[in-house]
Amino acid sequence: MENQQLLNIIDQLTLKEKIAQLIQLSGVAFDAKDSEITGPLEEMNMDLDTLHHTGSVLGISGASEVIKLQKEYLKHNRHGIPLLFMADVIHGYKTIFPIPLGIGATWDLNLAEKSAEVAALETAVSGVHVTFAPMVDLVRDPRWGRVMESTGEDPFLNSEFARAFVRGFQGKDLTNDVGRVAACVKHFAAYGAPEGGRDYNTVNMSERQMREHYLPAYKAGLDEGAELIMTSFNTVDGIPASANKHLMKDILREEWGFQGVLISDWGAVKELIPHGVAEDEKEAAYKAMRAGVDIEMMSPCYVHHLEELVQEGSIEEAEIDQAVLRVLQLKDKLGLFENPYRGADELREKEVVLSAEHRKAAREVAAKSFVLLKNQNQTLPLQRDKKLALIGPFAKSKDILGSWSWLGAQDQAVSIFDGFVAKTDVANLVVAQGCEVETSTAEMLAEAIETAKNADIIVLALGEAAWMSGESNSRASIQLPAVQLELVKQIKALNKPIVTILFNGRPLDLHGVFEESDAILDVWFPGTEGGNAICDVLFGDVNPSGKLTMSFPYSVGQIPVYYNHFNTGRPQSGPYGTRYLDIPIEPLLPFGFGLSYTTFTYSEMQVTSTVLTKDNPIQIQVDVTNSGELAGEEIVQFYIRDIAGEIVRPVKELKAFEKVSLQPGERKTITFTLTEEQLRYYHSDLQWQSDPGTFELFVGPNSRDVQSIKIILK
Incomplete structure (x- = not known):
């Protein structure tokens, strides 16, 4: 549809109908009957006429349900503008893949794209048009619960994964490929840097x-074509993101040229009031609209006050028209005007959702996401x-989706x-729970x-329950619960080899586990096929190749601890160097770390010139060279350091990586x-520029164990 046709539709809308297009409600709101106002509508004091022109809905899925609701909606919408369905499909629809932090640990962009492609197909055939993913927030504090939804602490790697996920969700032709969905990059901006690691907290930088560190991944996702971007809950330089004109207009719209839809997070517009930058809903609506927020999710500020703000001249109706145009352009790009039931297909839904093919993909991604943290005396793979004794709260638990x-x-x-x-002869297997995740009994x-x-x-199956990470689930202590540490201590006393399987949504403080275990395999929350993938790796059918995308702290007292930190004027040498008196300053396990069942040998690095x-x-x-006895995959990492810049530069910065598969001796x-x-x-x-001078280049299997050479930039 041409833009002029969309503008013609806008011209036919009343101001109230325009504003309704900028509202997003949960599916529960659409349970209202013709003469009945209940639930969210009642709470937000909205009428049925607003409901019948509301632009989008979240949290509804299933082909039958979506088709039913769209048909009912179109009966009442006098302009025939279809409803847009959105949902949180983060690491799978019903076929669940590893959490994004685990997918990041694959360092495999093709697998990341594949996971999003599978999720998109299941989502699309179930009637949903937009997913609120990928979350590309850079994270340096594992106390923050939403670490699990990120791909880590590095801006370059996060940017590469942002692109891969967007490609997987949207494909190459969103209009004609009804098996894809529109992607929404989130949370703009710097949501992953809250003070104290506490969700929704202040961000100050x-x-x-x-x-340099936080914006690149958002831009990468948008450059890849993501159709939407979501505001974050936090403040940026003292201004909440949903009212931040500098972020949303100066950077996002003007500098980056983003023409897609800007949507608030759940209730974020009204939250400008407790933030302290809006006195009431009216001021919140004014500030969000002036900042360029197109869709207000699950709060009523726009519907209650935008009309009044236009009438008094505080907001130009043209601003609302522009927001409505962006919403209609998205609906048009999805082909909803031609087919309001785009993708929703009950028969196809039964064929593809949780299909054997999708389970196979989930199993492959999961196995490649696992990180072998320790393997003393080649305890793994299991013979x-x-x-074997399988013991622990996760021995039989299916709480592995995250x-x-x-x-x-x-x-x-x-x-x-x-x-x-x-996988094995159960005659050789004995099982006991040992404890719950947080409680236990003597028996x-x-x-x-x-x-x-x-x-x-x-084999000890230990870890966090899924509810211990995710939104609003920050933790001040990131050790395993005390009952699990006691279980490890008691089992260790038997002096038998211990293999620990870790389920977790964040990097953990592994004291009480790391020293006591002979081998440790971090499996994150591995998803639907988790148990099969874990046994594939435990028994050597798959050689682990995952590497950490966040440093594992030695202690919570180090946090934030990350590889690409600045040096100080007094590095860690001498009595007055930067240090702790009681712990090291280095993390327990560095960014990029991960072991294999085989070994890899690196030759001395060479450069074609020492002058760039x-x-x-x-x-x-x-x-x-694969110097071991098993085939394996190695992730070769390339870092640089600017020795002397106009601004202090990180001690290392990842610039490239390559995953290579090698047979023994190859x-x-x-x-x-x-x-x-x-x-x-x-x-x-x-200004974005380089400084002539000396640079150090590093190559190695992780950010710590590297060789280096110096070059000159002229």
Whole structure:
């Protein structure tokens, strides 16, 4: 449809109908009958006429339900403008993939894209048009619950994953490919940097820091074509994002040229009042509209006050028209004017949702997301003829989907026990729970100890419950619960090999687990096929290749601890260097870390020149050899450091990586190309440029264990 046709539709709308297009309500609101105002409508003091012209709905899915609601809605909408359906499909619709932090640990952009593609298809055939994903917030504080929804602490890696997820959700032709959905990048901006790691809390940083570390992933997602972006709950430089004109207009609209839909998060417009920048709903509506928020999600400020603000001249009706146009353009791009039931297909829904093919994809991604944190004396992979004891709160638990799995059903999930039964002779397996996630009894502990006595190797299935991470689920202590640490202590006393399987939505303080375990496999929340994928790795059918995208702290007292930090004027040497008296300053496990069942040997790195100019990039080469006895995958990482900049520069910055698959004894040459543009950064005047001088280049298997060489930028 041409823009002029959409403008003609807008011309036919009353001001009240225009404003209704800028409202998003939950599906419960549409349960209202013709003469009955209940639920959200009653709470927000909205009438049925507003409901019949509301632009979008969230939280409704299922082809039958969506078709039914769309038909009913179109009976009342006098202009025939279809309703837009949105939902939180974060790491799977009903086929649940690992949490995004786990998908990030694959360092595999193709797998990330595939996970989003599968989620998009299941979502689309179920009638939903938009997913509130990907979340691309950079995170450095694992206390924050929504760490699980991020891909980590590095701006470059987050940007690459942002692009991959958008490609997977939207495909190449959103209009004609009804098996895809529109992506909404979130949360703009810097939501992942709340003080104290406490959700919704204040964010305080310079614009230079925000531009360099936090904004790149949002821009990458938008550059890849994401149709929507969501405001964050937090303040930025003292102004809540949903009222922040500098963010939303100066940067997002003017500088970046974003023409898509800007939607608030749930209730965020009305929350300008408790934030303290709006005295009442009217001022909240005024400030959000002036900041450019197109859709107000689940609060009534627009519907109650925009008409009044236009009538008194505080808001130009043209501003509302522009917001409505963006909403209609999205509906048009999705083909909803031609087919309001786009994608919704009950028969197709039964075929593809939780299909064998999708389960297979989830199993593959899960296995590639696991990070082998420790493997002393080659305890893993397990030998099938050994007597195994499977012990712990997650031994038979199906609470392995993680937060934000929405429609994922635990009864469809594969537990570790299920995986063992499918993989091994159960005659060699004994099982005990040992404890709940946070509670235990003397009897449970005693049973676990007796069970372990009858085994050659003990597999401990430990971790956080899914509710311990996710939105509003921050934790001040990120150790495992005390009952689980006591279980580890008692089992350790038996002096038998211990393999610990960790379920978690964040990096953990592993004291009480790391030293006591012979092997540790971090499986995050692995999703629907978790148990099968875990056993694939435990028994060596899949060689673990995941690497951390967030540092694991030695102690919560270090937080935030991240690899790309600044140096100080007094580095950690001498009695007055930067240090703690009681703990190291380095994390327990660094960014990029992950072991394999095989070993990889790196040759000395070579460069084609030690002088780099704007017109002459250089190449960095290193030979990587599989020096072990099993086939495996290695993630080769390339970092740089600007030795002396106009602004203090990080001690390392990831610039490229390559995942390479090698047979035993096989060697491959990995080549990275470095350009002058990759050495640019935001200066004190916010100019994006490089500084001539000395740079150090690093190559290695993680951010800590690297070799280096110096070059000059002229």
